[in-house]
Amino acid sequence: MAKVQFNDVSFSYGDKKIIQNLSLEVNDGEIMGVIGPSGCGKTTLIRLLCGFIKPETGSIFIGETCVFDAKKRINIPPERRNIGVVFQDYAVWPHLTVLENVKYPLKKKRMDKKQMQEIAMNALKQVQMETYANHLPSQLSGGQQQRVAIARALVSSKELIVLDEPITNLDLKLRQEMLKEIREIQKTIGTTIVYISHDQEASLELCDRLAIMDQQGNIRQLGNDYDIVMKPKDRYIFEFVGISNFVDVVAKEDGVYINAQNGLVKLDDKSVLENPTKAYQLAFRPMDAVFDNESPIKGKVVTETFLGNITNYFIQLGDKQIRLQQSALDVMKYGKAKEGQEVGLKFVRKFYYEKEEA
Structure with a gap:
């Protein structure tokens, strides 16, 4: 598992400030939901964590490792941050089998074939997809492709996984199944998960805590589902969460x-x-x-x-x-x-x- 810490992080696109002096701590082994309206900066926050873009100020820690510090000029590249990422569109390679898709991050680490096979098959077992190892993505349902994407993220890192709108494209039944499976995987492995979504209901159901962002990129309230629903900090939180x-x-x-x-x-x-x-x-x-x-x-x-x-x-x-x-x-x-x-x-x-x- 890995704790995640943002300290006074800021980022702008040109003259537009997306995130300003944001601090957030994600505990070891918890599922932290980051939700907010479109354009509030939640995806930007994750891109900063993964190292795809660079903050202007502040520092970011994963576990005890500082992966970014503006003052100390530390900026560890994405491939060395050991983060598993699952995108909204799954991003599975259509020409590769399920097993080959899961092996792909391991090839980057230049592991031997036997070790890769064992690690990839174990990850597929954890998401109940081992019997589909030789299938192509076109032969799978949306939920099954999502499980493959999670398995691939697991081989990238069992310490920290980022889920960016992971169930948006699924129907209601599959969404419910995936929420359950994500929770079961997290319980079994103990992975720290950062879950990005605009789906309030799914986030309340899945996450241990929620960070709710406003349009200016500020975190307006941080708490569990009970705090957010029953003890809204202000009018914005009350109006944003649910029907009012x-x-x-x-x-x-x-x-x-x-x-x-x-x-x-x-x-x-x-x-x-x-x-x-x-x-x-x-x-x-x-x-x-x-x-x-x-x-x-x-x-x-x-x-x-x-x-x-x-x-x-x-x-x-x-x-x-x-x-x-x-x-x-x-x-x-x-x-x-x-x-x-x-x-x-x-x-x-x-x-x-x-x-x-x-």
Whole structure:
């Protein structure tokens, strides 16, 4: 296994700053997810780690080895950083067999044929692809090609593997299978994995911790899945992760009010607002509100859509439409609301954030 450390790393393309003074530590043997919107710099961060591009400032360590230091002018080339990389498009050679693809990085190390054969076959066993050793990539499914790419990464390094959008091109079933297999491989071998993705759901499912980046290349929050979902550091994190609702609230002397179908209804004491003189919004996720006939907050069902494991609703709440989701279990227990029906709403979890300027 190998710990990874970025210290005050910066990088620009021309005059455009992509990453500035970024620091991040990936623990030994963990799966660290790096997620963020397109263009935030997550792929750039990985290219810096692999040595494909050079930072302007800072240092990078893999284990105890400094692979880059701007001040000390250290810059170990990519082939000597011992990082296994799996790209989004797998990048398996179409004219080589599965076994030959996995052997390819070992040939660069000039190993003898017997040792190469043993190492490559062992890697294929770890991803359950040993019986396909003599197949060509064209004879494999997308998920199988992905496993070959992971096996090739494993022979490059069992210490550190980088997965760059590795399951984007797979269908839902294969994505679930690959997430499970990546986790099983990591448990078996103990490899440190840096997982780059814009797929929030997959990242939350797979990763031990997540680093969430913003459009300016900053890490806005670092934590496990519970921290990210249940304890968002700020409005950006809340809005970025999952589906969110924002509804204007009114601060009065005796509390915070929401505009519902039946007029202004008190939600909370004014103490929930950090600065009551500013404009605030109530923030909640679709599963954070439930139907409750006893609630004084009334809304009207605009649409109701059955999606299998959940039922999706759009609810008119005053002058705002909000989105709610009801689990299949709650539907069985309480029944579904129907279009046009007036419903009472109860917020089981909510946050308050300052209203952003239009």
